Amino acid sequence: MTHEEYKQVVVIAFGGPSSSGKTTCAKAVHSLIKNSRLIHLDDFYLADHLIPVDPVTGQQNWDVPEALDFARFTSYIKSIRQSHNLEDKIDTLEPDTNLKLTAQEVQQFEAKIAQNIPDLDNTLLVLVDGFMLFHDREIIQLFDVKLFFHASFETLKNRRESRKGYNTVEGFWVDPPNYFRDMVWPAYESSHKYLFENKDVDGVLKSEYKTQYQIHDIRNETGVKLYEVVDWSLQHIFAMVKRL
Helix, strand or coil, X not given: CCHXXXXXXXXXEEECCCCCCHHHHHHHHHHHCCCEEEEEHHHHECCHHHCCECCCCCCECCCCHHHECHHHHHHHHHHHHHHCCCCCCCCCCCCCCCCCCCHHHHHHHHHHHHHHCCCHHHEEEEEEEECCCCCCHHHHCCCCEEEEEECCHHHHHXXXXXXXXXXXCCCEECCCCCHHHHHHHHHHHHHHHHHEHHHCXXXXXXXXXXXXXXXXXXXXXXXXXXXXXXXXXXXXXXXXXXXX
C-alpha cells in the first residue's frame, strides 16, 4: 500500500534526553509494526561547522536546540501530515541497533498490535525520535502521541559516557571529557525544566502539562528491560490511536 492510500496517519514522538532509551525503543516499535516509518531528529543537525560553540569551554555544543535545523524538521513533519508524502526520505546517520527482544516477546507484541489496532492496514504510524521534541510548544503540537523518556542524572551520564561516538553530517563526533556534565545535562535542564515540578528535571512532570499536551512519561532507569519500555509505549499508543 502506498502512503497516499492510508486512511489515517499518526505521528508519534519518542522524546527525551540523550541516553534515555528513546531511540532503542522507537527502533523496536518500528520493527514490530509493518506500517510504520522512523524519523530521527538527529538527521536534521546543522552541518558540523555550523554547530554552536560554547562560550565557556570553547567546545562545540551539539545538545542545544540551536544545533538543529528546526525549520527544515517542522516543514518535513508538516508535509507528511498534510500531503501524505514520504517520498523525500532523509538519509539517516543513525547506526543499526541490535535489539534485545526475544522471538517470544516479538510474537507477544505482534499479537497485541493486531488486537489493539485492528485497522492497521489502513493506518500509517510515523515514529519520530529526538532529544528536542518537548522543549518548544510549537514542536510539541506536531505530534498526535507524545512519549517522554527520562531518567536520573547518573543513569543518563553512565549510558552516555559508555558510547564510542556519533556519526555527523561531515564526520564523526566523540564527546570530550566531562561533556555530559558540562553540556548535555545543562542543555536538557535549561530546555525542559518548565515541564517538571519545581523545575527539577530529576523529578516528576507537572500534571498540568501531562494533561494539556497529553504527554506520557516513561522513567527508564537502570534495570528497566527493553520489553517493559516497549510494552509501556505500545499501551499508550494503542490508547491514543483509538481516540483519533
